[in-house]
Amino acid sequence: MSADPKRHLSRSALDEYLYNPSPAVVTIPGVPNCRLVVDPERRRIALQSPYDGLPVPALDLEYAELKAVSTGGTQWYELSIQYARHPHESYLFLSDIADLIQQEGCSFEEATMSAVATFEQILAHSRSLSRERQIGLFGELIFLLSCIQATTAGESIAAWKGYAPHEHDFVFPTGAFEVKTTTTETRRHRISSLDQLSPLPDSPLWLVSIQLTSASPATGRTLAQVVEEARRLADDDPELDKSLARAGWRDRDSATYRTPYRLRSTPVAYAIRGDFPALTRPAIARGCRNPELIVDASYIVDVTGLTANEPPSPANLFTRG
Structure with missing residues (x-):
């Protein structure tokens, strides 16, 4: 069913609600009364229609709740x-239900079940990894595979910290390693915070640069x-599955990740020292007034022209190809 533009929000009109931090209630013209509740802070969008007293049907969808x-x-x-990265698709799903209720005379249950049959695939994959996160996880995993061969599975999995806030990707006794992966022809990497390239006390920090191509x-x-290769090499260590889950991996989404990748070049490593172009809190403190007012920042650094360094074990095996 095509949506009536007089009844429903345009994409730009919906964006105004999505980018406003305050929740909003939008009435959808028609009978019975239907209204949309948009809550951007919780990344939630809901459709409401008058309750007729009948039992609420069960809805077996991971990211949708009916009550x-x-x-x-x-x-x-x-x-x-919970729309995650698909607010517009979620809105279309709810608009379709409203049309079935108000224009076709369906009950809320009938309209919901009919729309679910159409949109179930969108809902099932609403939280699969974005392409950027897929590339990042791919790079961390191939680095992990190399580390397992250089040390042990248990030690390497325990060193993998990248899924946790304010942690470097891998922390070994020899140092910490930020693994950055790109599909560009140059070594351009996004640094997501002012702390990401800040070394830990008494622990050298390295940026490991990986280039992939389709x-x-x-x-x-x-x-x-x-x-699957990591699981085999780790002998199905349950700690690996816990780490994968924290990184956003779900087996149910595996079929959606269809693109094969290979290394575009041999990975290299750079020591994060005083001459490395890192935007950190100490660097900001040295370079501007009122540095405490700069809460956070993300930026892109191009290390293509920098001279790579020989990292300590276990990263040295990885950068030797």
Whole structure:
């Protein structure tokens, strides 16, 4: 069913609600009354329609919840979606339900089940990894594979910290390693915070630069294949699965990661020392007034022209190819 533009928000109109931090309630014209609840802070969007007293049907979807709620003295059916990176698709899903209720005379349950059949695939994959996170996880895993061969599976998995806030990707007794992966022809890497390239006390910090390029199935590996290779090499260590889950990996999404990748070049490492172009809190303190007012920043650094260094074990095996 095509949406009536007079009944529903345009993409730009919806964006105004999505980029406003305050929750909003938008009435959808028609009978019975239907309204949209947009809550950008919680990344949640919901459709409400008057509750008729019948049992609320079960809805077996991971990122959608159907329940009865009471607001302003009125009881409603409420179907809410944690939309993650798909707010517009989620809105279309809820708009379709509203059309079925108001224009086709369907009950809330009938309309919901009909729309679910159409949109289930979108909902099922609403939290699969973005392409940027896929590339990042691919790089961390192939670095992990090399570390396992240089040390042990247990030691390497325990050293993998990249999924945790304010931690470097890998922390070994020999030093910490930030693993950065790009598919560009130059070694341009995004640094996500002012702390990411700040060394820990008494622990040298290294940036490991990986360049990937798309490949054929015969010459490359998909992210799912690298995950399976890591599991084999780690002898299905349950700690690896815990780390993968914290990094956002879910087996149910593996079929969506279809692109094979291979190394574009041999990985290299750079020592994060005083001459490395890093934007850190000490650097800001030296270079501007009121540095305490700069809360955080992300930036892109191009290390293509820098001279690489020989990193300590276990990274040295990785950079030797």
